[in-house]
Amino acid sequence: xxxxxxxxxxxxxxxxxxxxxxxxxxxxxxxxxxxxxxxxxxxxxxxxxxxxxxxxxxxxxxxxxxxxxxxxxxxxxxxxxxxxxxxxxxxxxxxxxxxxxxxxxxxxxxxxxxxx
Amino acid sequence: xxxxxxxxxxxxxxxxxxxxxxxxxxxxxxxxxxxxxxxxxxxxxxxxxxxxxxxxxxxxxxxxxxxxxxxxxxxxxxxxxxxxxxxxxxxxxxxxxxxxxxxxxxxxxxxxxxxx
Numbered sequence: 007x008x009x010x011x012x013x014x015x016x017x018x019x020x021x022x023x024x025x026x027x028x029x030x031x032x033x034x035x036x037x038x039x040x041x042x043x044x045x046x047x048x049x050x051x052x053x054x055x056x057x058x059x060x061x062x063x064x065x066x067x068x069x070x071x072x073x074x075x076x077x078x079x080x081x082x083x084x085x086x087x088x089x090x091x092x093x094x095x096x097x098x099x100x101x102x103x104x105x106x107x108x109x110x111x112x113x114x115x116x117x118x119x120x121x122x
Numbered sequence: 123x124x125x126x127x128x129x130x131x132x133x134x135x136x137x138x139x140x141x142x143x144x145x146x147x148x149x150x151x152x153x154x155x156x157x158x159x160x161x162x163x164x165x166x167x168x169x170x171x172x173x174x175x176x177x178x179x180x181x182x183x184x185x186x187x188x189x190x191x192x193x194x195x196x197x198x199x200x201x202x203x204x205x206x207x208x209x210x211x212x213x214x215x216x217x218x219x220x221x222x223x224x225x226x227x228x229x230x231x232x233x234x235x236x237x238x
Contacts, residue, residue: 010165041226049212049228062225096165111226113158113165 031099
């Protein structure tokens with residue numbers, strides 16, 4: 007079974023631009039979560055989607071948004087990019103059978119975003 | 123507030139030596155606890171998890187961890203380290219919301235180097 011895939015793997019943008027990152031979960035997984043990883047702040051939770059609905063959100067500004075499609079694929083968007091948005095963005099999927107909590111999250115390789 | 127502390131930023135051990143990576147958490151109830159490993163340029167791979175029951179948890183690649191409620195700790199151990207174990211290790215706590223499983227809080231990570 008294929009793992010979590012993220013596209014693109016690398017991205018360079020300039021300040022003020024917007025960016026869209028994509029995540030395809032493991033087949034059959036219904037929950038997708040996004041995390042930001044930086045050297046200074048470490049791994050921080052952005053948001054989680056389940057059945058096309060955002061059901062949890064971390065402490066990030068509204069410039070960070072996401073969505074989930076009916077096939078569980080997810081996208082996250084960052085508008086008006088700032089230098090501090092440079093990071094590795096990780097997507098994780100889990101089965102979430104019956105909406106249960108605590109199931110294992112499987113991470114993708116991440117998208118490395120550099121904002122100049 | 124919930125938090126995870128990994129006191130050791132960087133540890134170096136000799137190949138074949140034993141390993142213990144420390145993790146302390148702050149949480150109001152019995153948490154879900156995880157250890158993940160990240161190799162350079164890769165996403166996170168789950169090593170093991172604790173939800174309830176036996177406090178000694180076995181994981182992949184010969185790793186184990188012990189949950190000690192009295193010490194709020196979940197230390198990761200391996201009896202004999204291999205060169206391929208060199209990576210960064212993250213302890214995580216969560217989820218916190220009854221309906222969500224995406225909100226993991228991660229420690230800052232411990233980078234493991236292995237001497238030949």
